[in-house]
Amino acid sequence: MDxxxxxxxxxxxxxxxxxxKPKDYDALEEGSSASCGDRFTVYLKLSGGTVKSAxxxxxxxVISTVCMSRVCGAISGKTxxxxxxxxxxxxxxxIGIDQISASRISCAMLGLETIKKALADKKRM
Amino acid sequence: MSMERRGKLxxxxxxxxxxxxxxxxxxxxxxxxFDSAATSQKPRQVIDGIRYFYENxxxxxxxxxxxxxxxxTIAYNAARDKVAKFINADPDEIxxxxxxxxxxxxxxxxxxxxxxxxxxxxxxxHHSNILPWLRxxxxxxxxxxxxxxxxxxxxxxxxxxxxxxxxxxxxxHESNVSGTVNDVREIAALAHEAGAMVLIDAAQSAPHMxxxxxxxxxxxxxxxxxxxxxxxxxxxxxxxxxxxxxxxPFLTGGEMIESVRLNDVKYQKIPRFYEAGTQDxxxxxxxxxxxxxxxxxxxxxxxxxxKALTEHLFDSVRSVKGLDVYGGKSGKYGPILSFNVKGxxxxxxxxxxxxxxxxxxxGFHCAQPFIEDKLKANGTARASLYIYxxxxxxxxxxxxxxxxxxxxxxx
Numbered sequence: 001m002d003x004x005x006x007x008x009x010x011x012x013x014x015x016x017x018x019x020x021k022p023k024d025y026d027a028l029e030e031g032s033s034a035s036c037g038d039r040f041t042v043y044l045k046l047s048g049g050t051v052k053s054a055x056x057x058x059x060x061x062v063i064s065t066v067c068m069s070r071v072c073g074a075i076s077g078k079t080x081x082x083x084x085x086x087x088x089x090x091x092x093x094x095i096g097i098d099q100i101s102a103s104r105i106s107c108a109m110l111g112l113e114t115i116k117k118a119l120a121d122k123k124r125m
Numbered sequence: 126m127s128m129e130r131r132g133k134l135x136x137x138x139x140x141x142x143x144x145x146x147x148x149x150x151x152x153x154x155x156x157x158x159f160d161s162a163a164t165s166q167k168p169r170q171v172i173d174g175i176r177y178f179y180e181n182x183x184x185x186x187x188x189x190x191x192x193x194x195x196x197x198t199i200a201y202n203a204a205r206d207k208v209a210k211f212i213n214a215d216p217d218e219i220x221x222x223x224x225x226x227x228x229x230x231x232x233x234x235x236x237x238x239x240x241x242x243x244x245x246x247x248x249x250x251h252h253s254n255i256l257p258w259l260r261x262x263x264x265x266x267x268x269x270x271x272x273x274x275x276x277x278x279x280x281x282x283x284x285x286x287x288x289x290x291x292x293x294x295x296x297x298h299e300s301n302v303s304g305t306v307n308d309v310r311e312i313a314a315l316a317h318e319a320g321a322m323v324l325i326d327a328a329q330s331a332p333h334m335x336x337x338x339x340x341x342x343x344x345x346x347x348x349x350x351x352x353x354x355x356x357x358x359x360x361x362x363x364x365x366x367x368x369x370x371x372x373x374p375f376l377t378g379g380e381m382i383e384s385v386r387l388n389d390v391k392y393q394k395i396p397r398f399y400e401a402g403t404q405d406x407x408x409x410x411x412x413x414x415x416x417x418x419x420x421x422x423x424x425x426x427x428x429x430x431x432k433a434l435t436e437h438l439f440d441s442v443r444s445v446k447g448l449d450v451y452g453g454k455s456g457k458y459g460p461i462l463s464f465n466v467k468g469x470x471x472x473x474x475x476x477x478x479x480x481x482x483x484x485x486x487x488g489f490h491c492a493q494p495f496i497e498d499k500l501k502a503n504g505t506a507r508a509s510l511y512i513y514x515x516x517x518x519x520x521x522x523x524x525x526x527x528x529x530x531x532x533x534x535x536x
Contacts, residue, residue: 007476010533014468036472036488037496037504059503061470107472 013062016069031114068111070094135430143168154482162509174414204413213337220362220396225328226253228347228362233257235372240265242292247271249300252491254326277303287319298330304461313342335424355415359408376401435460441523447530460510468535471504
């Protein structure tokens, strides 16, 4: 199955479940793609070394937005170490596709990369 | 202008036969290549010519004295002569570089700019005509950016009131995002009045119109071979002779010197001064063949055909609901259409089009300040056309855009 399946997810793209700035959060990080124009801010609520919840603001293409939102959903309850070890294989599993073209890998990974940056022990609020 | 009249400007059907890649199918559809502002396709004459070079002329020019090297040198020099003639310059004003980016970077290192000097760039520029100048802030050079109006045209008043400390005005001939063709002749005249030099980024214009550096009044002018039917890896920096004695070295090394003693180095004159090391001889040769190809068609015919394509392109999408089209009303545009489908990211538009065989670029097009600050967008989809495109392709494109806007957009 290839990335065209993502385009069946237009409703989720329009209304991603994790879109919106939460009232309180413990970490934030901005992520953007220099060539695409995608720009996200992620907000993490932490408890010890565990992510309690994750949300985001911003906009991007269908692939980056849906991946961003699903990664937010998937990391709740995960430890920092678990999240740091996630990679493209995990993102592919989350969105239920196994083929993403080379030029769109960066779209799919923008959310996870931004979350990893947020967990890199800086910008803690 | 009727379709028949347009057809006479240039025989696109005949031209298409010279471009083998245009018979390729993409995702089950005939390729419609609308990404020529990123790189043009190459005619058989260039592709075969490069093969001919390696099978018949290959040696390192300007160095060895054997027969083959002599032939390579003649071919390399002939390419420089063709480029010079193409833009009405002298051969010793033509420096071969990799591309426009390298040309402008070279200029930023080699021009005698110093603390207290001012460089005037513009909002319409590609990153490659912004970043080399911003870097000079580190040595105390001020960098200004001329604003654009709602029709994406430069604020000419800015050029009429250049401060006294302006040493260089650098501006694109044609925007790679909006397609705006700037009045570089007027800008050059105003810059010269203010005592400043002028650099023209002709990356988007050189493929599409007759360039005359003397008529423009350019002191420096840069363009890339690969956008004008030539191979990758070869570009040109024109440097007006009057500047030569003032310019500093850029890359140093082989063949750019007259003599080297460890305590005394004498450099060659431009262009060899800026061609250190073995050059992209194949690229220069290929660019020469691309120029031959364009000359056979005639740049006047190229320009007129481009104009017909541009008008048809803009006319075709104007009636499509749910589009933001980033073009003004002045008509001074090259064959570039930047647009967005409301409610969709430009990558997704390009993705849907790709599924039907259309090749378009999407995103920032290396012009983030213009797109973010002036178009207020997070990218655009861009259709950019050339001599091998047809009015029929534009019609199919407009129909597909309509489908995408209706199906996925927010009208």
